[in-house]
Amino acid sequence: MLEQAIEQDGVFNIFEQAGKKNPEISLLSDEYMEQIRRMKHKNIATELLRNLLEDNIRAFARTGVVKSQLFSEKLKDVLKRYNNRMITSAEVIEELLNLSKEITDAYKAGDDKGLTHEELAFYDALIADPEVLRNMEDKILVEMAHELTDLIRKSRTVDWDKKESARAYMRTRVKHLLRKYKYPPEQDKTAIDVVIKQAELMSANIMPL
Numbered sequence: 001m002l003e004q005a006i007e008q009d010g011v012f013n014i015f016e017q018a019g020k021k022n023p024e025i026s027l028l029s030d031e032y033m034e035q036i037r038r039m040k041h042k043n044i045a046t047e048l049l050r051n052l053l054e055d056n057i058r059a060f061a062r063t064g065v066v067k068s069q070l071f072s073e074k075l076k077d078v079l080k081r082y083n084n085r086m087i088t089s090a091e092v093i094e095e096l097l098n099l100s101k102e103i104t105d106a107y108k109a110g111d112d113k114g115l116t117h118e119e120l121a122f123y124d125a126l127i128a129d130p131e132v133l134r135n136m137e138d139k140i141l142v143e144m145a146h147e148l149t150d151l152i153r154k155s156r157t158v159d160w161d162k163k164e165s166a167r168a169y170m171r172t173r174v175k176h177l178l179r180k181y182k183y184p185p186e187q188d189k190t191a192i193d194v195v196i197k198q199a200e201l202m203s204a205n206i207m208p209l
Contacts, residue, residue, distance in 0.1 A: 033097050042089035049096040050079065056103050064121035065197045066128050067106050074099055113142050118202055122148040125194040129187045136183070144181050151177065152199045171196060 039045040053075050060068035078099065082092040110120035123145035127133050132141070151173060174195050178188050 036097065037093065042093060045093050046082070046089065046096065049093065049100065053096060053099060053103070063117055063201070064124060065194060065201055066121070066124040071099070071103055115142065115145055119145045119149045121198050122195065125198045126191055128194050129190055132184060132187050140181055144177065147177060148174070148195060152202050167196065170199060
């Protein structure tokens, strides 16, 4: 009964806490993490964490292409290893808790850089290839993320993401922006593809100015 109370009340309180900032992102406090670690029935703890992480990944999928895919793959990997008995119940819980913290940190990552969630998603798209960070200054990438977000906002048309001509126009605009900032040419094709996917997501999910 105690474990059921932790499961039910814990999830409710997590969402209540998260709702003060963003009702879609669920946060685990250190206190709840410790309660989950101490739960006797590890299968309940694992299921609780799996549901929480899947909800958070779905929330990311509405705003960020790169991070949602990354976290989805990480969750699948952890659960696959657990189901194949490659890690113990205690180990899977610890890995899921670490992933929960990673998601929370990723959600807040734009704060120090002065990026909104939409701008951070474009920043992530620009650095999807780690080689980019080794060739460009971070402050330039931050500036590019600001400009990309502004470009997409100003260029939005009704269902532009469903019209090939409009998509081609947007690719051209993005390519010019990358050249303007001397984005590494070896990574620009991949970056354009990811940025366009992110732009389509932004167009579908944010309100007009």
